[in-house]
Amino acid sequence: MTDLEIAQQATMKPIKDIAAQIGLGEDDIEPYGKYKAKISTKFEHGTPDPNHKLILVTSINPTPAGEGKSTVLVGLGDALSSLDKKTIIAIREPSMGPVMGMKGGATGGGYSQVMPMEDINLHFTGDMSALTSANNTLAALIDNYIQRDNELDLDPKRIIWKRVLDINDRALRNTITGLGGISQGVPRETGFDITAASELMAILCLATSIADLKTRISRIVVGYSSKREPITVGQLGFEDAITILLKDAIKPNLAQTLAHTPAIIHGGPFANIAHGCNSVAATMTGLNLADYTVTESGFGSDLGAEKFLDIKAPQLGKTPNAVVIVATVRALKYNGGQAKDALQEENLDALKTGMPNLLRHIANIKRYGLPVVVAINHFVSDTQAELDLIKKAVEADDTTAVITDSWAKGGEGTVALAEEVIKAADTDTTFNKLYDNKDSIEDKLNAVVTNVYGGRKAILSKKAARQAKQFTDLGWGNLPICIAKTQYSLSDDPKLLGAPTDFDIDVRELVPKIGAGFIVALTGNILTMPGLPKVPAAVNMHIDDDGKIEGLF
CATH class of the missing domain: 3.10.410.10 (Formyltetrahydrofolate synthetase, domain 3)
Incomplete structure (x- = not known):
């Protein structure tokens, strides 16, 4: 069965029952239908119990199709719950860009998914729409400001604030606005970013309260005057209006896994063009309510994990107790030079050549002084010889490696990983910062x-x-x-x-x-507005007369 078919056949619990599992009453949540809700911001504050553990899931450098990091994360959360550990998973919200493009959503897969899968991968509780609207409202206010009195002498040629859209659209990377005559605005060159790359997305994910959200918004630099002096949202007086548009979006979203483990899904910055971590509010809520909070960062340790540790952790006030690095046979063969269309074929030579990639990611996390467990995410095309090669190489590097089968078996296929993570999280560590912010x-x-x-x-x-x-x-x-x-x-x-x-x-x-x-x-050539592939995933999506979706994944 496909991920979507598995999700559509699942039975969900009412969201109030999921909330009750982590001590939340009906007054602590705002339901968005029967199976999703916003959580009160009061649980974002305070100092978590020091015995509560934070587990970070990252990966090696992936293939273009992704390596199932979210699937392993969900399976790990379910496995910890099955071991009688009070657990919350805290992950990012999917963007419509990958969903309609090539990589897919971010709700896991197989029997390790978060629910309701279709809602989460589409509009969910409207956070992405709120961020897009807020961002573009600010852009409209800026254009109106320069059309009118422009008392601060904001130079149209030096405006750096762009509009955004939550879909890959290469045609909007570079645009000209204000055409059509003097009453249509001031003509200027600008462009669009994807919503996941916007500064408002980053702000939402790092803000600790509505007051902090407004303060951060007021500090946004929208451009420069003709004298090259920075001009901020606060100077223009727009911070309250933009904050109002995000007053609900700042509240973390509660959902559930197929096994009914509580899942907080909030914020969605990409790790290759933004800081790649879910919100501080979501992670702190998890730490305050559960014994184990399992969270993730985008892509490999070189991107999301580095940014989690150097940007998010200082805001969170806590570093991970253990880090899981997800690796796959196919990604290591890809890093060893095997062609994308041949990754299902056994190739021990390519696997050996690609192994240094995994070892580098292990070294990266150990450089921070954090314990590491490698999760080898099993695919049906993997051979025993390939799996044994990875496990032996990792163990020779004095690191634990566990083969997981989260997609096919859910939490049951991830119990061995959970047991090793529990051991690792009990290890005493000293966090080693990568740099001092005072450095140049x-x-x-x-x-x-x-x-x-x-x-x-x-x-x-x-x-x-x-x-x-x-x-x-x-x-x-x-x-x-x-x-x-x-x-x-x-x-x-x-x-x-x-x-x-x-x-x-x-x-x-x-x-x-x-x-x-x-x-x-x-x-390099990194773009803040991606493009769609030759055959977008959207082409294979269908909806029948009763509203049933097919081909989402």
Whole structure:
């Protein structure tokens, strides 16, 4: 059966019953129908019990189809619940871009899914729509401001705030607005980003309260005056209006897995072009309500996990007690040079060649001083010889590896992993920061490139070098760095697979995200508005006269 068919045959519990499992009463939730709800923001605050464990799930560099990280995460949550551990999973909301494009949604798969799968992968509780509306309202207010008095002399050529859309649309990457005559606005070049890459998405995921949300929104730099002085939302006076549009979106969403483990699904920044972690509010709610909170970060340890540890963890006030790295036979063969259309064929030589990629990701997490467990996500095409090769190589690196079968068996197929995670999470650790925020922008970039990617150094373009000096002069140099790069390689070249060493990272531009509280470094050819593939997933979707969906996954 397909993921969708499994989901459609499942029996869900009323959301009030799921809430009761973690001590929430009817006054603590706002139902959105029978099977989903918003959770009161009061559970985002306070200091969690130090005995409550935080488990981070990351992965190696994936193939273009993804490696089932969410599936393993859901299976792990269900397995912990089956071991009588009070567990909550806390994951990101899917974007319509991958859902309608190539990679698919973010609700897991097989018998390790979050429910209601169709709702979550489409409109869910409206958070993505709220973020899109808020972002574009701000854009409209900015254009109206420059059309009218423009008292702060906001230069139309130096506006950096873009509109967004929650779908891949390459035609909107570069646009001209304000055409049609003097009454239609001030003509200027601009463009669209995908909603998951917007600064408002990052702000929503890092804000700890409505007050903090408004403060962060007020700090957003929308552009510069003709004298090149930064102009913020707060100076324009728009922060309250934008916050009002996000007053419900800031509340975490409650759903459930197929096995009825509570799932908090909130926020959805991509890890290759944004910071790739679900909201601080969701994770903190989990830590306050459960013994184990299992969360994730996008793509590999070079992207999502690095950003979780260097950007999100300081806001959260807690680092993970253990980290799970998801690996697959096919992704390692892909990193070893095997063609995408031949990944189901046994190839021990390609697997051996790709193994250094996994070992680099293990080293990355150990560099932070955190215990690691490798989850080998089993696919039906894997041979025993391939699985044994990975397990032996990981164990030779003094790391535990567990074969999981989350897709076919759900929590039952992930119990062995859960048992190892429990052991790892009880280990005493000392967290090692990658860099000090007081370091220069260049030094922070190089810290990531050399220590996480395994490269030589970051090479800043003339524009990026000029921006680094400008941002430092403006007092922004003490912010963490969020590097936007390809997810398919440890480098900024998607074709440079495995675990390369002799490479530099080309930083073409820096973007200030002062409201979010970090500086984005755009590398290589990374785009903040992706495009659809030749045959989008949308082509294979159908809906019958009764509203039943087919082909979603």
